[in-house]
Amino acid sequence: MKFDLLDRTPHLPSRIVNALQAEIDKGHLKPGDRLPGEQALAETFGVSRNVVREAIARLRSDGVVQSRQGIGAFVMREAASPILRIEPGTLSDRASFANVFEVRAMLEVRAAGLAAKRGTAAHRRAITAALERMRGTDKWADGGVDADLEFHRAVALATGNDYIAKVVSFVSEHMRDSIMATRRRPSARLDAIVEVTIAEHVAIHDAIMGGAAAEARAAMERHIINAAARAGIEIAADD
Amino acid sequence: MKFDLLDRTPHLPSRIVNALQAEIDKGHLKPGDRLPGEQALAETFGVSRNVVREAIARLRSDGVVQSRQGIGAFVMREAASPILRIEPGTLSDRASFANVFEVRAMLEVRAAGLAAKRGTAAHRRAITAALERMRGTDKWADGGVDADLEFHRAVALATGNDYIAKVVSFVSEHMRDSIMATRRRPSARLDAIVEVTIAEHVAIHDAIMGGAAAEARAAMERHIINAAARAGIEIAADD
DNA sequence: TACTGTCCTAATGTCCTACAACCTAAATAA
DNA sequence: TTATTTAGGTTGTAGGACATTAGGACAGTA
Known part of the structure; x- marks a missing residue:
């Protein structure tokens, strides 16, 4: 799987979050799909597993994915999220x-x-x-x-x-x-x-x-x- | 500072999150206050710094705190949160x-x-x-x-x-x-x-x-x- | 006094390795 | 066939190391 890192904030986990979220939004990762393993993602993005873990923790906290020990992280169905998040700055025009x-x-x-x-x-x-x-x-x-x-x-x-x-x-x-x-x-x-x-x-x-x-x-x-x-x-x- | 760990989910970061959130809700940590360092929190709770970091990452992602490299993590003012979270089950009556x-x-x-x-x-x-x-x-x-x-x-x-x-x-x-x-x-x-x-x-x-x-x-x-x-x-x- | 630059310390950010806990599935034994 | 064991992979946690950044202490200078 390929990922785009068009973001350039100095905060690595945010970039991973955006990249993964983009994959989900574009439909390349559908509900029920399993994300690549943390190790694999770390190598793909060229970062450590810690960074990937923090990114996935955010997605999990947002209800976007659910991760189960020993198996992996899975994309949840779209609207199951208990939170509504709209980043400040995205509303600018x-x-x-x-x-x-x-x-x-x-x-x-x-x-x-x-x-x-x-x-x-x-x-x-x-x-x-x-x-x-x-x-x-x-x-x-x-x-x-x-x-x-x-x-x-x-x-x-x-x-x-x-x-x-x-x-x-x-x-x-x-x-x-x-x-x-x-x-x-x-x-x-x-x-x-x-x-x-x-x-x-x-x-x-x-x-x-x-x-x-x-x-x-x-x-x-x-x-x-x-x-x-x-x-x-x-x-x-x-x- | 003392923290209560009345929660008993097997997921350590969640317990830290709840404990810190409780401190903020109870007013022991007011907006602008600085959280104890990650190392100190790790020792207080008896966990590794990784766990503390994931907990703080969640609070940060929820807009509850903001952390600055070299200084620490600070409690944000209440209403600045970019998310609306209503836990399922709280709407039952x-x-x-x-x-x-x-x-x-x-x-x-x-x-x-x-x-x-x-x-x-x-x-x-x-x-x-x-x-x-x-x-x-x-x-x-x-x-x-x-x-x-x-x-x-x-x-x-x-x-x-x-x-x-x-x-x-x-x-x-x-x-x-x-x-x-x-x-x-x-x-x-x-x-x-x-x-x-x-x-x-x-x-x-x-x-x-x-x-x-x-x-x-x-x-x-x-x-x-x-x-x-x-x-x-x-x-x-x-x- | 006021200012400046340096050094030191502390904190977060990132990387790395190792192990524990858990799951799946294949190999094996009854 | 069926049950058990084993092997391998994945997330969760631990712990150490270094990088990067910010702020304070302190000397030196005008």
Whole structure:
């Protein structure tokens, strides 16, 4: 079996992981197939068995393969993995940002409605606190982005659905990149952007506090569409 | 520093991982703190450095710690993790199932609409193929559940948004448990359930093939609400 | 004092060998 | 044929060695 090492990070195990994952993605290694032995892989890649072992340990920890002592490592069926991993940096182009925004729109618009309907007093306090933190930071110099993401996490938590909260938390992390991209845009008048952004969050906040589900959904949808626009991305309104 | 080894799996690295993770969860190791050196950990746990290295490699791969050559391994801040991990089995009660169904409704209803609007010919062929596989299996004896999940994945892929597809794939895995729970319900007339389920999928399929976005969304929403009902769970229709 | 360059130490990263634990399958014995 | 043993291969663990990198101590210099 041949492997491509087009990666060039100085970290050897990562290169092995990528190479093996690529083989699986390309279908050269199908579920149920047995990987070459560690010794064989070590010779193929020109590294020691330790490095190969660390690479396979990562794949195993990701649920991609399962290794059994005395036999070998086997590719698992594709979707059996209990984890969802998307490496930071893989979401860098506009198309990827648009994809993330689309998922945000799906999840968070409804989440805002549910938060207005079902949020407890404690949940609402957390939302208000996050909003205050956003207001308190100076032009997002320091923790402004964190406060922003915290706000969205708090809204997701207010749905009372932990599963939503986890997924939204996960997706939020990928917003960091696009937020940074917004700040780097040439025409970005930072203070104006911050002001508008906070106003949008206030609208969401007030709707949730008032228990107005439809209004909260609308406010969240406006916010996400506008945020996308500020990042230079056009996404369609939900029809 | 003291560590508890209450775990007793025969896999040493897993025990180290759990012990270290417990220290972090309990707050004995806070973000920014430096872990003891590999040599020290090896002596503490009474294992070789190889085992410690594999444990730390897993924590690093999960984004829990970051290790720098020449210095040590440091606990990262909590939310920077690039992965979403939900261990199978943690979703077992009705409340958890309801949560998962709620997320499904958020994501897949819209995804069905997008699939109808944007799905390519290849995407549609995949959807049809999955539906045929569902029809072909005998009372879901063998691969019926797989075919069901494959159908939903194919719909998600047809949105043209890989990010949606990944998230839906992830969520789908958690459906397996609830589907199994449905099959165990006492009143479950299996053949009738299968027949109805397939009919619902046909409706989704036909709407997507016809490019009818609103119809596809409605069909998907009906399907998810009914599927939840079959699992004994009541979820509210989207208003 | 402040700065600079060197040396030393410690930590991770990689390599190597050896053995233990485990599995498969062929060879062998009853 | 059937059961047992044996041989070989594979992952898991142990332990030592060196490479590479980072940071501190310390002298020397302006």
